[in-house]
Amino acid sequence: MFYYLVRRLASVVVMLVLITGTTFALFFASPLDPAKYTCGRNCTPSILEGNRKALGYDQPVYVQYGKFLSGLVVGRDYPDNAQLRADHPEQIVHCPAPCLGYSPSQSRTINSMVGEAWPVSISIALGAFVMWMIVGVGGGIIAALNRGKWPDRIIVGLALIGFSLPTFFIGLVLLTFVAIKWGALPIPRYMPFTENPFEWAHNLVLPWITLACIFAASYVRLTRAYMIETMSEDYIRTALAKGLGKWRIILRHGLRAALTPIVTAAGLDLGGLLGGAIITESVFSLHGLGWTAVSSVTNMDLPVIVAMVMIVSAFIVLANLLVDIAYGFIDPRVQLVAS
Amino acid sequence: MAETTTGAARDGAVAIKGRTPWQITKGRLTRDKITMVALGVAVFFALIAAIAPLLTAWKIIDPYSTHPELVGGLGSLPLGNFGGVSWSHLMGVEPGIGRDIFSRVISGLTTSLTVAVSAALFSVALGTVVGIIAGTAGGWVDWLLSRITEFVLSFPQTLMLIALSTIVIDLVKTALGVSRTPASMLFMILVMGFFGWPNFARIIRGQVLSLREREFVEAARSLGAGRWRIYFKELLPHLWAPILVYGTLIMPQNIATEAALGFLGVGIQAPTPSFGSILNDSVHYASVDPAYFIFPGVTLFLVVLSFNLLGDGLRDALDPKADRQ
Numbered sequence: 001m002f003y004y005l006v007r008r009l010a011s012v013v014v015m016l017v018l019i020t021g022t023t024f025a026l027f028f029a030s031p032l033d034p035a036k037y038t039c040g041r042n043c044t045p046s047i048l049e050g051n052r053k054a055l056g057y058d059q060p061v062y063v064q065y066g067k068f069l070s071g072l073v074v075g076r077d078y079p080d081n082a083q084l085r086a087d088h089p090e091q092i093v094h095c096p097a098p099c100l101g102y103s104p105s106q107s108r109t110i111n112s113m114v115g116e117a118w119p120v121s122i123s124i125a126l127g128a129f130v131m132w133m134i135v136g137v138g139g140g141i142i143a144a145l146n147r148g149k150w151p152d153r154i155i156v157g158l159a160l161i162g163f164s165l166p167t168f169f170i171g172l173v174l175l176t177f178v179a180i181k182w183g184a185l186p187i188p189r190y191m192p193f194t195e196n197p198f199e200w201a202h203n204l205v206l207p208w209i210t211l212a213c214i215f216a217a218s219y220v221r222l223t224r225a226y227m228i229e230t231m232s233e234d235y236i237r238t239a240l241a242k243g244l245g246k247w248r249i250i251l252r253h254g255l256r257a258a259l260t261p262i263v264t265a266a267g268l269d270l271g272g273l274l275g276g277a278i279i280t281e282s283v284f285s286l287h288g289l290g291w292t293a294v295s296s297v298t299n300m301d302l303p304v305i306v307a308m309v310m311i312v313s314a315f316i317v318l319a320n321l322l323v324d325i326a327y328g329f330i331d332p333r334v335q336l337v338a339s
Numbered sequence: 340m341a342e343t344t345t346g347a348a349r350d351g352a353v354a355i356k357g358r359t360p361w362q363i364t365k366g367r368l369t370r371d372k373i374t375m376v377a378l379g380v381a382v383f384f385a386l387i388a389a390i391a392p393l394l395t396a397w398k399i400i401d402p403y404s405t406h407p408e409l410v411g412g413l414g415s416l417p418l419g420n421f422g423g424v425s426w427s428h429l430m431g432v433e434p435g436i437g438r439d440i441f442s443r444v445i446s447g448l449t450t451s452l453t454v455a456v457s458a459a460l461f462s463v464a465l466g467t468v469v470g471i472i473a474g475t476a477g478g479w480v481d482w483l484l485s486r487i488t489e490f491v492l493s494f495p496q497t498l499m500l501i502a503l504s505t506i507v508i509d510l511v512k513t514a515l516g517v518s519r520t521p522a523s524m525l526f527m528i529l530v531m532g533f534f535g536w537p538n539f540a541r542i543i544r545g546q547v548l549s550l551r552e553r554e555f556v557e558a559a560r561s562l563g564a565g566r567w568r569i570y571f572k573e574l575l576p577h578l579w580a581p582i583l584v585y586g587t588l589i590m591p592q593n594i595a596t597e598a599a600l601g602f603l604g605v606g607i608q609a610p611t612p613s614f615g616s617i618l619n620d621s622v623h624y625a626s627v628d629p630a631y632f633i634f635p636g637v638t639l640f641l642v643v644l645s646f647n648l649l650g651d652g653l654r655d656a657l658d659p660k661a662d663r664q
Contacts, residue, residue: 015489015490015493018490019490019493019494026503026506027502027506030506030510031510160644160647160648160651161644163647164591164640164643164644164647165640165643166595166598166599166636166639166640166643167599168598168599168602168618169618169632169636169639169640172622172625172632172636173633173636175625176625176626176629177629180626181626272495275495275498276498278497278498278501278603279497279599279602279603282602282603290498293498293501293502294501294603294605297501297502297504297505297605298604298605300505302505305502305505306502308498308502309494309495309498309499309502312495312498313493313494313495316492316493316494316495317493320493
């Protein structure tokens with residue numbers, strides 16, 4: 001177990017370095033000039049060169065990448081200029097570790113942008129997660145227990161519809177009709193949970209439904225398939241023969257065995273979403289990480305794009321690791337060994 | 340086919356007739372009414388997409404002409420109910436300049452399906468080749484290919500598509516000297532296709548791992564068949580079931596992704612019609628003219644649904660033991 005963890009952690013670190021390196025190379029070593037995108041409408045060659053120097057784009061890409069990595073560990077200053085730091089310390093923006101970079105178009109560190117956007121994304125992801133797990137797993141169990149009968153048909157049909165409805169379409173319909181035309185729910189805006197938990201939830205109901213729809217549909221399919229499989233196992237019949245209660249068998253014997261694939265999927269899906277629900281956030285103009293990513297693309301804000309890709313990839317890699325570790329606890333047949 | 344076999348078995352008189360896997364599959368498929376309907380609808384949409392350029396050339400549909408006389412009032416909204424629906428404009432007209440939405444949706448099908456099919460073919464081809472090589476070669480080749488697969492899977496697909504659109508579309512435009520529309524189409528085919536292969540390579544690798552131990556591979560090898568002959572003449576014919584199923588299931592995802600990217604404003608853009616570009620334009624009018632996004636949105640939903648149903652049905656018929664996720 002210990003060696004397994006060490007090995008996996010080492011591979012996570014290697015993976016993260018590779019991902020950040022590739023992302024960096026993709027965006028900063030391309031034939032396009034990254035400084036060009038920082039310059040705006042009234043660009044003159046001197047501003048262009050100034051920006052290039054201040055942001056370090058005049059250096060080779062591997063030097064830039066090295067600075068980025070060291071910034072992640074010890075933080076860095078923008079612009080990184082010892083002379084300026086001595087003469088005008090007030091013009092230096094310090095970006096503390098783990099420094100993700102500096103957005104020239106927003107004139108602030110990416111850390112502060114992420115700090116503002118993150119609570120929004122987490123709120124959306126967690127609420128939707130709870131919603132789709134209840135609806136998806138519950139629906140899947142009910143469908144599996146009534147296999148072939150009308151509740152199964154209805155649930156499976158609804159799941160297929162939910163799975164085929166594009167997220168932005170659901171979001172637009174809910175926003176236009178439920179929020180704007182009928183006024184049944186507020187037009188979502190982010191309210192910190194600590195300020196007003198009720199308003200927080202009230203505002204986020206529509207984004208939660210929007211995001212949960214497609215996931216709930218795929219969890220219905222997943223749970224149903226695995227429940228059907230486990231409920232036909234011999235040990236379920238044994239449990240029935242012993243005279244155990246129906247729900248005890250369904251939950252403790254049936255669902256327990258079907259839990260491994262569900263937890264895998266749940267971990268990976270939630271991990272991906274913590275980095276921002278791009279479409280849901282865009283539909284409702286909620287300024288989370290996904291929205292930040294999209295607006296950085298529209299503004300051609302390369303450092304922010306790179307940072308966003310890295311954050312989300314890091315979440316995916318870490319979610320993979322956590323899911324693998326969780327296996328050992330959920331499924332006693334799985335032994336974590338360093339192979 | 341199936342009827343006669345069961346009938347004969349009940350009589351117990353006639354010997355059981357052998358059936359090829361294809362006959363079994365066909366029997367299962369034709370008995371599955373929902374899949375047959377989905378197949379019909381999907382083929383219908385594909386046909387429309389195929390003939391839409393002709394329809395435009397023959398002036399049966401007209402996705403580009405503006406009809407300023409059909410819009411008016413504050414914000415130049417379509418005159419009439421439901422976004423200006425009439426017999427000559429079945430889905431109404433666009434607010435602002437009054438292009439016919441029905442024609443745009445029909446032509447948009449061509450653009451969207453071209454992108455989706457090409458990207459699906461690209462992913463499937465790449466995934467098959469990588470999967471076969473990783474599964475047969477074993478050793479460090481397998482290790483390396485599996486790590487690369489994991490590596491690509493660690494990138495967030497939607498985010499990468501959005502992020503890369505900034506530079507790749509610009510690059511394609513300058514490199515090939517083409518305008519924005521073909522550049523964005525090429526970008527989406529390449530990048531969407533690229534992020535589609537790893538999952539499929541895993542499936543194929545798993546299949547190949549068990550296939551390569553079978554006698555016919557052994558026989559081919561002992562007869563002196565080369566590596567590539569084993570890959571593509573011996574193994575590939577056994578893999579058509581997962582290829583067909585995955586190809587069909589990745590199609591609706593690609594269609595939805597194209598639409599989502601267009602919605603976010605990074606994909607194909609107006610005036611070229613595609614689900615993405617139409618929906619991107621309609622978002623601005625969502626609260627004043629909801630019909631503008633509902634008609635194309637529902638069409639998109641039907642296309643995606645029909646391909647999803649078809650893929651599910653094919654999977655059930657071809658590969659009953661596959662994970663039904």
